[in-house]
Amino acid sequence: MNYRHRYHAGGFHDVLKHTVLALLIEALKRKDTPFCALDTHAGIGLYDLRDEAAEKTGEAADGVLRLAGQVLPFELGPYWAAVKSVNQRVKAGALRWYPGSPRLLRALMREGDRLLLAELHPEDAATLRAEFAGEPGVTVREMDGYTALKALLPPEERRGVVLIDPPFEAKDEFVQLQRGLADAWRRWPTGVYAIWYPIKGCAPVDAFHAFLKQHAPAETFAAELRIHDGYSEAHLNGCGMAVVNPPWKVDEQVANVLPFLHRTLARSGGGSELNWLVREKDRA
Numbered sequence: 409m410n411y412r413h414r415y416h417a418g419g420f421h422d423v424l425k426h427t428v429l430a431l432l433i434e435a436l437k438r439k440d441t442p443f444c445a446l447d448t449h450a451g452i453g454l455y456d457l458r459d460e461a462a463e464k465t466g467e468a469a470d471g472v473l474r475l476a477g478q479v480l481p482f483e484l485g486p487y488w489a490a491v492k493s494v495n496q497r498v499k500a501g502a503l504r505w506y507p508g509s510p511r512l513l514r515a516l517m518r519e520g521d522r523l524l525l526a527e528l529h530p531e532d533a534a535t536l537r538a539e540f541a542g543e544p545g546v547t548v549r550e551m552d553g554y555t556a557l558k559a560l561l562p563p564e565e566r567r568g569v570v571l572i573d574p575p576f577e578a579k580d581e582f583v584q585l586q587r588g589l590a591d592a593w594r595r596w597p598t599g600v601y602a603i604w605y606p607i608k609g610c611a612p613v614d615a616f617h618a619f620l621k622q623h624a625p626a627e628t629f630a631a632e633l634r635i636h637d638g639y640s641e642a643h644l645n646g647c648g649m650a651v652v653n654p655p656w657k658v659d660e661q662v663a664n665v666l667p668f669l670h671r672t673l674a675r676s677g678g679g680s681e682l683n684w685l686v687r688e689k690d691r692a
């Protein structure tokens with residue numbers, strides 16, 4: 409396990425992932441009944457964009473920092489509220505801290521909602537545990553994210569979202585992911601699932617879409633953002649968020665915000681799109 413998210417926090421991939429996640433949480437809050445969020449690959453929760461690791465890659469400079477000081481579309485409101493929650497100032501040049509998915513979730517979830525965080529790297533799990541020490545409603549487990557899907561689903565609330573955000577270091581990560589999803593769906597077919605995936609080569613993405621089309625237990629869309637033209641195995645040219653069982657209207661909100669994210673974050677060409685992979689009417 410070499411991957412450390414400290415090098416990548418706040419990059420364009422995080423902006424897409426966390427924008428979609430924030431919209432999902434807001435949608436779940438439309439009902440008063442409590443819900444649960446499970447983050448299977450949680451990272452350390454909060455990132456200092458001025459630390460050596462972040463400055464070495466400069467990914468945030470081409471990601472979240474491009475948003476600072478801009479007039480943001482309405483749909484970025486929940487995401488930006490989470491960014492603001494960990495910063496005293498968010499103007500260009502002043503934004504320093506970045507909320508990873510656990511901090512973003514905690515910032516947007518309510519008192520009675522429950523947050524489950526799994527992280528396998530022992531050092532990162534310890535940092536995460538320290539980050540949330542004493543915060544009610546948050547459980548941190550040092551464990552494999554795919555095991556967490558088996559051990560922790562379905563949640564007692566029977567409402568909520570699962571974020572699956574693996575590092576894609578392992579060559580067979582898509583295979584592990586698909587196995588994990590199949591397990592999760594057997595246990596809890598009615599949950600909302602948000603799955604981040606990299607766009608490097610074309611074939612693995614096509615195969616993942618085909619898997620979702622065949623096996624996802626509910627309506628599913630894929631929102632994709634590409635910052636360069638074409639495909640390259642060597643670079644992260646783009647990324648996607650697949651959402652299984654999206655709450656009402658979230659597809660429209662994501663579709664509305666994608667062109668802004670592309671305009672703001674693209675490096676050389678690229679594009680953005682939202683496609684439905686599964687529609688109930690097609691399966692009926």
Ligand SMILES: C[S@@+](CC[C@H](N)C(=O)[O-])C[C@H]1O[C@@H](n2cnc3c(N)ncnc32)[C@H](O)[C@@H]1O
Binds near residue numbers: 554
């Ligand atoms: C992309 S980062 C997560 C970022 C985080 N979800 C966020 O949005 O802020 C992936 C994380 O998964 C952890 N990890 C790697 N393999 C894992 C596994 N099998 N189970 C759980 N966590 C794992 C890595 O240590 C890393 O912190």
